[in-house]
Structures are given as C-alpha cells and as structure tokens.
C-alpha cells in the first residue's frame with residue numbers, strides 16, 4: 001500500500017527559546033519583534049511525511065499553515081525539509097486571534113477533501129497554546145481513524161500501524177486510510193534544511209487561499225478574559241535531613 005497524498009499541518013509559533021512576556025493590558029502575549037519558528041512537533045510531522053515519501057511509501061507531501069502572511073516562512077521551511085508544495089490559509093486580525101483547534105480542524109478537513117488527501121500528519125500539540133486537540137477534532141470532523149502521540153509509523157499491506165505513547169506504555173493501533181496521525185517527540189529526529197534545499201524550496205509552489213474560498217466559518221465561541229503570568233516561585237529552603245523536611249512540610253501545612 002502507498003499513501004497518495006499527505007497533508008502536514010505546520011504551525012508558526014513563538015520560538016521555544018524565547019521568554020514569553022504578557023502584554024501590559026493582559027489581552028495576550030507579546031508577539032511583535034519576537035522570533036517565531038515552526039512548532040517543534042510539526043517539524044517531526046514533516047520529517048515523518050518526507051521519510052515516507054523517500055521510502056516511496058507516499059507520493060506527495062503538502063504543507064499547510066493557517067495564519068498571517070509570515071506563515072509562508074514556516075511553509076518554506078517545510079518545503080526545504082522536503083515537502084512538495086504548500087498551502088497558506090490566510091487568517092489575519094480578529095480571526096487570527098480567535099484561531100484555535102476547532103477552527104484549524106475545520107480548515108484542515110476542508111483542504112483534505114479538496115486535495116483528496118489520504119493521510120493527515122500533525123504535531124501532537126502546539127507549544128504556544130498547548131491545546132493538543134487539532135488532530136483529534138479533525139479526525140472527528142472527517143470521521144477518519146486517528147493514531148495520536150505516534151512514536152512509530154509503519155505502512156503495512158493495507159494498513160497503517162501506529163505505535164502510540166500512552167500513560168501505561170506503548171499501544172499499537174492499526175488504521176485504514178484515510179487516517180490522521182499526530183507526532184510525539186520520539187517519532188524521529190527532524191533534519192536541518194541544507195542550503196541547496198533551502199534554495200530549491202524557493203521554487204516550490206505555495207498556493208494562498210482564504211477561509212471564505214474554503215467555505216469555512218472560523219468564528220469562535222471562546223473569549224479570552226485575561227492572560228496572566230504564572231505566579232513567581234519563591235526561594236526554596238535547604239534542609240539537613242528527613243526529620244527537618246517533615247517538620248518544614250508540617251509547618252507549611254503540606255502534610
């Protein structure tokens with residue numbers, strides 16, 4: 001069995017190394033002038049898709065990103081890693097602020113149908129909102145089987161075998177295509193794009209579409225009331241032995 005077309009969701013997020021700051025008016029976090037990159041779990045998803053193609057188990061890899069114009073840079077990174085073409089779903093302003101897993105899932109489901117995709121590969125979660133919902137919601141909307149938190153993906157005779165990292169250990173599920181897989185950390189180690197591949201990626205096609213063209217309603221029922229920094233941790237106390245530790249814990253009412 002080979003996969004005809006893989007759709008990989010690549011989200012542009014604030015780079016993992018940046019120290020996040022909350023805006024003074026508490027409406028969100030500061031994004032202006034802050035380094036952004038591809039969400040690390042999406043890099044793993046792209047790598048897996050490209051490996052399937054290199055092993056001739058898949059024919060085409062499409063990278064899709066929903067958000068402002070800069071998302072095209074994220075798509076270019078996916079193209080430099082080996083994706084064949086990109087789709088940028090333009091979402092800006094208030095719609096972008098409200099863009100969450102449900103809205104992205106509706107977009108991905110619409111593209112999957114339009115492009116006749118038979119495998120959607122996503123990150124297990126995006127490190128900005130930490131939602132961990134888009135894969136599951138897209139599977140529900142399309143009524144496709146899902147293999148989330150994948151640490152291994154194997155294409156077998158007529159099935160896709162996905163080993164999942166679950167609380168109690170590892171679970172293997174067998175999916176019939178079309179299906180959705182979300183990538184966990186141990187699935188692979190994503191490659192760095194080489195300079196020649198970055199140059200080649202400039203010639204690859206990125207199609208831009210709007211949510212209206214896709215016929216997707218991206219209105220959200222969620223409202224952000226306030227965004228706050230987590231409370232600062234106070235300094236710890238050094239104890240000499242277990243008795244002192246127990247006494248300290250009693251004192252602060254922890255035991």
Ligand code: AMP
Pocket residue numbers: 008009010011012039041042045064065066067099100101104121122123124125126127129130131132133134135
């Ligand atoms: P989340 O459910 O928000 O934690 O995101 C899980 C995965 O969904 C990400 O790793 C991406 O593969 C995909 N995804 C979420 N938001 C977007 C977006 N704006 N554009 C493209 N893919 C996205």
